[in-house]
Amino acid sequence: MSSADTIMWRNVRPQALHKIDEQTWPPQPHSLPLPNEVLREASSVSDLAAFFAIGEAWSQMVAHYLPASPRVLDVGCGCGKLARFFYLIPGLTYVGVDLYRPSILWCSKVFAHVDDRFRFFHFDGHSEVYNPDGVVKASEYAFPVDDGETDMVVCASLFTHLFEPDARHYLAEIARVLAPAGRAIISIHVTPEAGSSYSGDEARIDIDKTYFEAMCAEAGLAVAEQIGVIYGQTAYLLARA
Numbered sequence: 223m224s225s226a227d228t229i230m231w232r233n234v235r236p237q238a239l240h241k242i243d244e245q246t247w248p249p250q251p252h253s254l255p256l257p258n259e260v261l262r263e264a265s266s267v268s269d270l271a272a273f274f275a276i277g278e279a280w281s282q283m284v285a286h287y288l289p290a291s292p293r294v295l296d297v298g299c300g301c302g303k304l305a306r307f308f309y310l311i312p313g314l315t316y317v318g319v320d321l322y323r324p325s326i327l328w329c330s331k332v333f334a335h336v337d338d339r340f341r342f343f344h345f346d347g348h349s350e351v352y353n354p355d356g357v358v359k360a361s362e363y364a365f366p367v368d369d370g371e372t373d374m375v376v377c378a379s380l381f382t383h384l385f386e387p388d389a390r391h392y393l394a395e396i397a398r399v400l401a402p403a404g405r406a407i408i409s410i411h412v413t414p415e416a417g418s419s420y421s422g423d424e425a426r427i428d429i430d431k432t433y434f435e436a437m438c439a440e441a442g443l444a445v446a447e448q449i450g451v452i453y454g455q456t457a458y459l460l461a462r463a
């Protein structure tokens with residue numbers, strides 16, 4: 223990503239969203255439009271092939287662990303890289319949250335025809351990278367889901383950007399919203415600086431695996447499975463302890 227691109231996506235104002243909402247191709251019948259490159263870049267990668275490859279791999283991995291008619295919460299959902307694949311699963315209901323307002327505005331618009339199944343929530347969380355004017359502390363944010371009402375929480379490349387207090391709070395929130403048999407899938411980078419268990423900045427956070435597992439346990443979550451490495455990130459399947 224060039225510095226010019228960085229400036230472009232970070233400075234997009236919601237009021238200007240329609241200007242970045244133009245499609246190269248005309249709308250296709252009965253299909254979701256594609257997010258433009260600004261929104262894709264803010265969700266990690268603008269390259270369309272990589273966007274689809276990562277989205278497909280993640281959603282197939284998550285689908286492997288879903289029960290019938292699952293209730294899914296996607297924290298840090300971006301511009302719907304996973305949601306557009308979950309959309310193909312009959313009976314799946316979905317809540318996506320993110321602090322990058324243009325992504326949530328765009329998703330709310332393109333999924334409006336199925337807003338009984340797919341809902342998107344912006345929260346004005348502070349992030350130097352994604353939402354520098356945000357006023358809400360992520361460490362105090364309550365996910366917009368009732369206790370025990372979620373079958374699957376997905377955090378795809380989210381904890382790779384969270385400072386430790388925010389990550390600890392989000393783990394506790396995940397434990398709160400999971401149904402008794404619910405599961406969460408979280409990806410992390412696992413190579414912190416020497417002598418550190420948790421290092422980096424919002425551009426990239428690394429967490430020692432043993433330290434992350436202890437954080438999960440303190441939040442009331444148990445490691446059900448170390449799934450493997452997906453596009454360079456280590457994926458964990460978690461359950462309520």
Ligand SMILES: C[S@@+](CC[C@H](N)C(=O)[O-])C[C@H]1O[C@@H](n2cnc3c(N)ncnc32)[C@H](O)[C@@H]1O
Nearest residue numbers: 265266298299300303320321322352360378379
């Ligand atoms: C690398 S992108 C991944 C987006 C999406 N999960 C995907 O796989 O396409 C990280 C996302 O997390 C969001 N984010 C960053 N900090 C957050 C926080 N504290 N709470 C919720 N979302 C956050 C960003 O706005 C961004 O959309």
